[in-house]
Amino acid sequence: MTEQGPTTHSLATPDGDICWFEWGQLGEGATLLLLHATGFHARCWDRVVAALPPGTHVVAPDHRGHGRSFRPASLSDWTINARVLLPLVDRFAGRPFVGCGHSMGGYVLTRLAAERREAFRHLVLIDPVIMAPALYAGGGDAPVPDPAEFPVSRRRNQWADADEMRARFADRLPYSRWDPRVLADYCAHGLLPAASGEGYELACPPALEASMYQNALRNDPYAWLGALAAPVTLIRAPAGTRDGALDFSQSPTWTELGPHLGAVRDELWAQNSHFIPMEAPGRVADLLAGLL
Numbered sequence: 001m002t003e004q005g006p007t008t009h010s011l012a013t014p015d016g017d018i019c020w021f022e023w024g025q026l027g028e029g030a031t032l033l034l035l036h037a038t039g040f041h042a043r044c045w046d047r048v049v050a051a052l053p054p055g056t057h058v059v060a061p062d063h064r065g066h067g068r069s070f071r072p073a074s075l076s077d078w079t080i081n082a083r084v085l086l087p088l089v090d091r092f093a094g095r096p097f098v099g100c101g102h103s104m105g106g107y108v109l110t111r112l113a114a115e116r117r118e119a120f121r122h123l124v125l126i127d128p129v130i131m132a133p134a135l136y137a138g139g140g141d142a143p144v145p146d147p148a149e150f151p152v153s154r155r156r157n158q159w160a161d162a163d164e165m166r167a168r169f170a171d172r173l174p175y176s177r178w179d180p181r182v183l184a185d186y187c188a189h190g191l192l193p194a195a196s197g198e199g200y201e202l203a204c205p206p207a208l209e210a211s212m213y214q215n216a217l218r219n220d221p222y223a224w225l226g227a228l229a230a231p232v233t234l235i236r237a238p239a240g241t242r243d244g245a246l247d248f249s250q251s252p253t254w255t256e257l258g259p260h261l262g263a264v265r266d267e268l269w270a271q272n273s274h275f276i277p278m279e280a281p282g283r284v285a286d287l288l289a290g291l292l
Contacts, residue, residue: 007022011088013070016071021060026092033058041186043060047182048284077215082112085112100124110130114227122230124291127236127253133222145215152213174275179281
């Protein structure tokens with residue numbers, strides 16, 4: 001078990017600083033790169049990291065607009081999330097990465113791996129937001145929508161503290177399906193002191209989170225998926241008819257993505273929703289440990 005907390009680092013970029021966390025020390029094995037989902041933060045991986053073998057070297061950034069990384073005006077271009085992380089990958093040049101990305105993090109990981117083909121030994125995509133190819137047609141030409149028009153923009157943003165947030169979510173879907181320790185980590189590290197000076201607010205502001213969801217189809221990942229050199233493991237939740245963009249009981253992943261990528265492992269985790277790392281951190285850790 002890797003229980004010791006991470007070291008916090010800052011990566012300077014032309015647009016602002018990226019916060020990233022590091023567990024363990026560089027050794028002979030691969031470094032594990034963990035990329036989180038939209039609206040969350042790197043410390044949602046804490047329970048996965050805690051279940052890894054002792055000493056595993058792990059790197060996990062907060063995406064721009066999330067956690068303690070800089071906040072741009074909008075998150076309309078998902079590919080920029082990858083571009084700003086290229087210097088972090090380059091920092092460990094010559095060291096093999098096993099990359100693991102959940103949801104939007106899986107999408108970003110494929111872009112990173114296409115740009116730095118020699119850096120990755122294996123890619124683990126956990127229910128990535130990579131949808132059927134036909135859905136991306138014309139997405140790049142669509143006008144940038146107003147985040148206020150998307151339901152997530154109306155999320156409650158103000159909280160007295162993490163305890164209040166956790167108590168509010170504990171009995172509500174999808175959080176009630178999570179490992180309670182992951183929910184505690186999400187709340188503890190997902191708030192920042194409010195600008196008003198009273199209480200706390202979400203580290204990923206609702207308007208920014210909304211802009212992420214609204215622009216999920218803007219950049220076609222099939223433009224670069226053919227450039228991936230590392231073998232791919234794909235883990236999927238059950239797919240079905242989704243009751244709107246915020247229905248996470250069903251997978252957003254194209255059901256034929258595994259064959260399209262030539263995945264060496266394509267698994268359906270039928271007992272889970274889209275939030276696989278939050279619901280089964282130990283099982284995810286076992287999977288990753290087998291690749292390290």
